[in-house]
Amino acid sequence: MDRRSFLKAFAGAGSLAASGALPAPALSQGAAAKALRFVPQANLANFDPIWGTQYVVRNASQLVWDTLYGVDDKLEPQRQMVEGEEVSSDGLTWTFKLRSGLKFHDGEPVLAKDVVASLARWMARDSMGLMIKALQKEFTAVDDRTIKLVLSAPYPKLLLALGKNNTPMAFIMPERIAKTDPFQQITEYVGSGPMKFARSEWVPGAKAVFEKFADYQPRNEPHSWLAGGKKMLIDRIEWIILPDPATAAAALQNGEVDWWETPIPDLVPVLKKNKSIQVDIADPLGNIGSFRMNHLHPPFNNVKIRRAVQMALSQEDYMRAVVGDDTNLWKPIPSFFTPGTPLYTEEGGDVLKGKRDIDGAKKLLAEAGYAGQPVTCLVAQDQAPLKAMGEVTADLLKKLGMTVDFVATDWGTVGQRRASKSPPGQGGWGMFHTWHAGADCVNPASYIAVRGTGDKAWFGWPDSPAVEKEVAAWFAAKELGEEKAAVARLNKAAMEDVIYVPTGFYYGYQAWRSNVSGIIKGPLPFFWGVAKA
């Protein structure tokens, strides 16, 4: 019996128990806990959303800290902490007015100076923030509720930057905390969001607790992702860290937890059979699998070799290895952008469509002068999707007649080694696998992986003036048509230069007990509007 079968068998028994086919609870079921018990995707190991930008930190932070704006389910930024804003006719001067009555968890009012300090810290870490900072001429607190930002050039995406859901989000903290060096961790967790962080109950690796903030003033509009009224219907949320998926599945079936953010695909069929459990797609924006090649060193410093790999790979192979045979969960993606979002384009993506051309790829390799240089392929064995993708890639490269140096290691090591610009034989690398949250790939704003800024680009360091030209065009675009055109050209250029290779688009599930209501699909778990009977 392999591990998958074992997990299924183990978890399967739970569905029998929960469906009433087995004896009723005897000893372990006490009175149902009033708290919402949530199993997050990962351990909340730190709690500074600017210093550490892991998704799990952002997801917890949205409970504790609020933002000036928040994107809704149309990915449009809407007012959140601000009452209103004014922009001068030349687009250079922005004035923001805070809502009245906003308070931090320590009882202090939220003031304009807190906003200035918080955004200054955020600007030092966020790619859009850095762009704003580069344009910033003046950024001041005019009075307790008014903030003024003067730019040297218009920045049409300002509200999106302040309300986006990509990490790091522009959270507002008290000035004394926000003055912390952006590369040092904060030590106080005081926000003005709908929940307070119960620091005394925080056991990193085991539990994090959030309690309702009585003085929070939600907006009156209906909630929609990060926009609208964040009305909490639950007084206490317990994040319970369950690293073992079989244990998490069993705990959900046994009623020991209420909501599991990321059930693994192997266990979903079992959970679906259980009448006490609801299962649905978690994030409509899904994920894009990818592998990145090192543009600095042979063999992938030759664009023809990158194109050879690109024309030969089958996204279906990758997706079946990563997600399985449930075709509702994945699809090929001839694009760098998230399907179903306004800027999605397949321009230039033909190279990833249709029958795969192994012979053509071999011919291209020969043309490029590939002479058997080893490809150092970093594969994190402790991350199931990456392990699966790595094995498919190794097989593909071997089919193409390439020499593969398969480095089976863990994610911590990949994280370190991919930062090395040394040649592969001297501690560097040739390729590694990763994935991007679809929410990060809806536009070029925070999409560092698609950039072609050479030495300053993301790992692999692609240098593509054509891509950068279109990124600039998108930032300057004033209406959707212009944005679409720019992104279409960008996609084409990125495909031609093989900035990276998308290996497919896939969804993940979430699962929750039937007595919990109000859970919606979104790029992160939203707790407002969630109730527990």
Next chain:
Amino acid sequence: MLAHIFRRIVATIPVMAIVALFVFSLLYIAPGDPAAVIAGEQASPEDVEKIRKGLGLDRPFVSRFGEWSWHILQADLGTSMFTGLPVTQLIVQRLEPTLSLMVVTLILSITIAVPMGVIAAWKAGTWVDRGLMAFAVLGFSVPVFVVGYVLAYVFALELDWFPVQGYTPLSAGFWPWLENLVLPAIALGCVYIALIARITRASMLEVLQQDYIRTARSKGMGQSGILFVHALKNAAVPIVTVIGIGVALLIGGAVVTESVFAIPGLGRLTIDAIVRRDYPVIQGIVLLFSLVYVLVNLAVDVIYTLLDPRIRY
């Protein structure tokens, strides 16, 4: 005796110093980068580098080791790179679950394994002996996580006698505390039971051949008196030794058991720290475990003298 204990405690100091140097050096040369983990997947290489500098990871080995050692001498294990919390606090948070698991496992294991071994020796060569030893072999061979899953499957999911996961502090009541520990202790105890039972049997078999046992029998002493009063006491030295050695097994097994049953103990803290390369936490835990192991060995030596007055140091 007291002088011996004092000498052993003093000898602990260089042992711990070597462990400290060894652990620090290993982590220094091991691949992995906590800054990359902290920065997150979307961080730029420049941000990762700045965080690395912020954590002091760009400093040379000697400087970092010197600073860390100086803090250790002041009983300061440092601060977690990720949580920003003192390592001592993290360890104290996790100590109770792990100690509870180990104590319950020890009690359970000794209670089951010693009588098992005694009975197997008494009934040596019979089906009882073979059955008990087959059970011991099975217990030793099946991985802890498999036993854990099977126990959870039967007793938590099917019968619903115990919870699947978690830990309840002793302060919340004896039964709630024990309820969470029964399945993990059985899972973890299987290897331990097998080990102790086999050693007990072997040691008892040797003792039961001795003349004084024959004398006791000829004087009409009852079987239980022979086994548990005369034989077991004289067979106890190897058993105590293996119980001491087994503490290391428990520490290793706790890492897996705590993961399967989601017990927030030192085992899970160790795994989390290793995965994230949280060096101060790893170093603190290894030092703690090393100290525990040295002290357990010392305790075993002391117990020898109580069990066998002929042993003198």
